[in-house]
Amino acid sequence: MGAILLLSGFGIVMMYSASSIYAMNEYDDYLYFFLRQTRWLIIGTVLMFLIGQMNYRHLKELAYVLIFFSWIFLIMGYFFKGNNPASRWLVLGGRSWMTTSDFARVSLIIFTAYFVEKNKKYLKDWKFLLFRFTPILGISLVLILFQPDTSTTMIIAAIIMVMLFIAGTDWRYLTGLSIAGVIALILKIMNTPHAMDRFLNW
Known part of the structure; x- marks a missing residue:
């Protein structure tokens, strides 16, 4: 779990670094893509935890x-x-x-x-x-x-x-x-x- 969250967090940071200028030019918000991806990361993490409790x-x-x-x-x-x-x-x-x-x-x-x-x-x-x-x-x-x-x-x-x-x-x-x-x-x-x-x- 720790490794998954670490890699996901690293990916979010890299995505922000690569997309912030474009997000500002297109949506007038440096954090536009960062916030969207963070939201889905949180949802995905919660779902992963819940599904992990199921009997596969x-x-x-x-x-x-x-x-x-x-x-x-x-x-x-x-x-x-x-x-x-x-x-x-x-x-x-x-x-x-x-x-x-x-x-x-x-x-x-x-x-x-x-x-x-x-x-x-x-x-x-x-x-x-x-x-x-x-x-x-x-x-x-x-x-x-x-x-x-x-x-x-x-x-x-x-x-x-x-x-x-x-x-x-x-x-x-x-x-x-x-x-x-x-x-x-x-x-x-x-x-x-x-x-x-x-x-x-x-």
């Missing part, structure tokens, strides 16, 4: 509910994005409330943990995984990928792959999933001009 095992009972709502939020991001060119933020009432992929990331991690625990005896059955797990993973990743948010999609996919590998999932399924992911990523980059430019520059 109860979260598996909400696995499908969390996935469902993550899809709702991701879809809402496409329609309620304000003036943002991308659909990563959910904007309601002129305010950005959340990055929808953050909720989807947590939901997928919880769902994957629940799925592998419940279906331990089927983790070597690639056909079972293909029809019971892949659609849920695929829908979430596609909705994030076309926000567009390629980097977050790759990070979430990597996390889920590591979880499946540690759980002892069939290597053929993991290999096929990896190949499909790489192909989808290549096609997305090739059909997204700015992503292709960034890739070539890299």
Whole structure:
């Protein structure tokens, strides 16, 4: 807890140092961004403490509910994005409330943990995984990928792959999933001009 608060506090100070002049020019208040971030830091710390008192095992009972709502939020991001060119933020009432992929990331991690625990005896059955797990993973990743948010999609996919590998999932399924992911990523980059430019520059 101490390390988290220390790092968060350091980040707030650095953010203030980098944004104070811009905040003064745009909002006539040096502390505009500092106060906003501090408020969310306090809210987040309180929520972290409260959730930390919960028995995390109860979260598996909400696995499908969390996935469902993550899809709702991701879809809402496409329609309620304000003036943002991308659909990563959910904007309601002129305010950005959340990055929808953050909720989807947590939901997928919880769902994957629940799925592998419940279906331990089927983790070597690639056909079972293909029809019971892949659609849920695929829908979430596609909705994030076309926000567009390629980097977050790759990070979430990597996390889920590591979880499946540690759980002892069939290597053929993991290999096929990896190949499909790489192909989808290549096609997305090739059909997204700015992503292709960034890739070539890299």
